[in-house]
Amino acid sequence: MTEIAEHPARRPGAATDEAIRVETLHKSFGALEVLKGVSLTAHKGDVVAIIGGSGSGKSTCLRCINFLETPTSGRIVIAGEEVALRPDGTPASRRQIERLRSRLGMVFQAFNLWTHRTLLENVIEVPVHVLGVPRAEAVDRARGLLARVGLSEKADTYPAFLSGGQQQRAAIARALAIEPSAMLFDEPTSALDPELVGEVLGVIRDLASEGRTMILVTHEMKFAREVADHVIYLHNGLIEEEGPPEALFGAPRSDRLRQFLKSVG
Amino acid sequence: MPALAFALDLATSLDLLAYSPPGWGANLLRGLANSLKIAFGAFGLGLLIGIAGAYGKLYGGPVLRDLLAVYTTVVRAVPELVLILILYFAVTDAVNQLLVALGQPRIQLSGLVAGIAVLGVVQGAYATEVLRGAIQAVPPGQIEAARAYGMPPVMLARRVTLPAMLPFAIPGLANLWLIATKDTALLAIVGFGELTQETRQAAGTTKAYFTFYLAAGALYLMVTLISGTLFRRLEGWARRGQPSLRGTAS
Ligand SMILES: Nc1ncnc2c1ncn2[C@@H]1O[C@H](COP(=O)(O)OP(=O)(O)OP(=O)(O)O)[C@@H](O)[C@H]1O
Ligand SMILES: [Mg+2]
Numbered sequence: 001m002t003e004i005a006e007h008p009a010r011r012p013g014a015a016t017d018e019a020i021r022v023e024t025l026h027k028s029f030g031a032l033e034v035l036k037g038v039s040l041t042a043h044k045g046d047v048v049a050i051i052g053g054s055g056s057g058k059s060t061c062l063r064c065i066n067f068l069e070t071p072t073s074g075r076i077v078i079a080g081e082e083v084a085l086r087p088d089g090t091p092a093s094r095r096q097i098e099r100l101r102s103r104l105g106m107v108f109q110a111f112n113l114w115t116h117r118t119l120l121e122n123v124i125e126v127p128v129h130v131l132g133v134p135r136a137e138a139v140d141r142a143r144g145l146l147a148r149v150g151l152s153e154k155a156d157t158y159p160a161f162l163s164g165g166q167q168q169r170a171a172i173a174r175a176l177a178i179e180p181s182a183m184l185f186d187e188p189t190s191a192l193d194p195e196l197v198g199e200v201l202g203v204i205r206d207l208a209s210e211g212r213t214m215i216l217v218t219h220e221m222k223f224a225r226e227v228a229d230h231v232i233y234l235h236n237g238l239i240e241e242e243g244p245p246e247a248l249f250g251a252p253r254s255d256r257l258r259q260f261l262k263s264v265g
Numbered sequence: 266m267p268a269l270a271f272a273l274d275l276a277t278s279l280d281l282l283a284y285s286p287p288g289w290g291a292n293l294l295r296g297l298a299n300s301l302k303i304a305f306g307a308f309g310l311g312l313l314i315g316i317a318g319a320y321g322k323l324y325g326g327p328v329l330r331d332l333l334a335v336y337t338t339v340v341r342a343v344p345e346l347v348l349i350l351i352l353y354f355a356v357t358d359a360v361n362q363l364l365v366a367l368g369q370p371r372i373q374l375s376g377l378v379a380g381i382a383v384l385g386v387v388q389g390a391y392a393t394e395v396l397r398g399a400i401q402a403v404p405p406g407q408i409e410a411a412r413a414y415g416m417p418p419v420m421l422a423r424r425v426t427l428p429a430m431l432p433f434a435i436p437g438l439a440n441l442w443l444i445a446t447k448d449t450a451l452l453a454i455v456g457f458g459e460l461t462q463e464t465r466q467a468a469g470t471t472k473a474y475f476t477f478y479l480a481a482g483a484l485y486l487m488v489t490l491i492s493g494t495l496f497r498r499l500e501g502w503a504r505r506g507q508p509s510l511r512g513t514a515s
Contacts, residue, residue, distance in 0.1 A: 102415030
């Protein structure tokens with residue numbers, strides 16, 4: 001859909017190659033301030049990895065980008081289109097949020113496939129019902145995507161009958177089916193048995209190398225170093241350090257990051 | 266000669282149950298049809314109320330939630346027979362007062378409509394609780410995924426939440442359906458010609474109480490057995506995505 005790019009609410013001066021831009025994002029849950037002013041930009045084709053300790057706000061930050069959580073304050077610009085907010089910080093237009101979301105492919109730690117639908121049905125669900133793609137066309141594309149993640153044989157199987165790695169690969173196919181302008185991964189391999197991690201990382205590596213824009217929250221440091229263009233280390237709701245992976249992993253400047261990297265091996 | 270007496274008895278019983286007069290079979294079947302109509306209507310109305318009620322309780326504001334709590338508590342606390350009397354007479358009365366105030370002639374509320382309305386309201390209270398529990402049993406991640414992909418609320422309910430909660434709701438809904446079929450008998454009290462009322466009439470006229478009540482019992486049992494089969498199939502379909510608890514054998 002080109003309407004995202006053509007939307008009038010484009011920020012003056014925003015570079016057109018920005019896929020996602022987050023400015024001074026704050027988020028509190030009651031009295032608990034989880035994000036204390038996080039800013040990040042993902043240019044088209046960039047892989048931005050977010051690392052950090054448990055509870056540092058990585059998931060919250062990712063979820064704010066597609067408004068699964070409502071930011072307390074801050075601005076979010078997706079493909080040049082700024083999300084309109086009311087003075088109280090809630091989105092002004094549900095439809096705008098839905099339209100933006102339908103172009104952000106989110107992949108969850110717990111897969112979150114729809115268990116009453118087969119893999120094929122999971123993959124065509126959003127294209128057919130949200131984006132209005134003709135069913136036959138969606139099915140063709142879905143078969144191609146399932147083949148790409150190595151699940152052709154399982155198209156008519158229900159998710160509960162598959163391994164975690166297979167489910168996550170199907171969830172990635174579901175995200176690809178919407179032809180996402182950017183993909184959001186929240187610890188996609190954390191719920192997997194160690195021997196299944198590789199197959200999922202393999203798929204993500206492929207996607208990174210074909211120039212997909214993605215924001216990737218991960219605990220897999222080696223992987224982040226390998227695929228990311230830009231790494232953000234989040235600590236206590238603030239960006240403690242960021243930069244290219246060689247710098248962050250090779251020559252961390254802050255003590256906290258050094259300690260963190262040591263603790264995760 | 267008990268055997269002979271029994272045979273004679275059976276013969277007269279069968280005569281009494283014959284479809285056309287002097288048999289009363291047609292009356293019983295008409296009663297059964299009426300009972301099923303009310304049960305269907307009430308169950309359907311109850312489902313609609315239940316879906317709305319469950320969503321209201323889960324996502325509504327405080328006032329709506331309080332109102333729904335009053336509704337489910339009161340309806341489930343008061344005996345259905347009393348509710349039927351209250352609602353039937355009170356509702357008829359209210360409708361007529363309204364009509365009179367508008368200068369329209371009074372009406373007699375049809376037993377069918379009143380029965381469906383009254384039992385539907387009762388069913389709705391139980392269905393609200395059954396469906397609320399079932400919706401809460403849906404893994405939140407599945408609903409979140411639908412939101413994350415831009416599904417608007419109504420589509421999300423129709424495509425994700427409701428089908429996903431079905432496996433958890435069906436056992437409770439099957440119970441509600443059986444209760445609906447049997448609660449239709451309560452409408453005999455307001456003189457509606459459902460199965461129990463027709464049976465009473467036939468039995469009273471012929472004095473063959475045992476024959477007719479046994480026949481009515483058999484008809485109710487038949488309805489239950491057929492419903493059981495249908496609900497088992499429905500449950501199997503609704504659970505298609507879930508591995509059997511017995512393992513992969515079945
Ligand atoms: N819905 C919520 N309500 C209240 N507190 C929340 C909620 N979601 C997250 N939090 C809190 O916000 C903080 C940050 O959570 P978040 O999930 O973003 O951390 P994370 O960096 O993703 O951690 P992990 O690596 O364990 O996934 C935590 O202290 C968490 O308890
Ligand atoms: Mg997290």
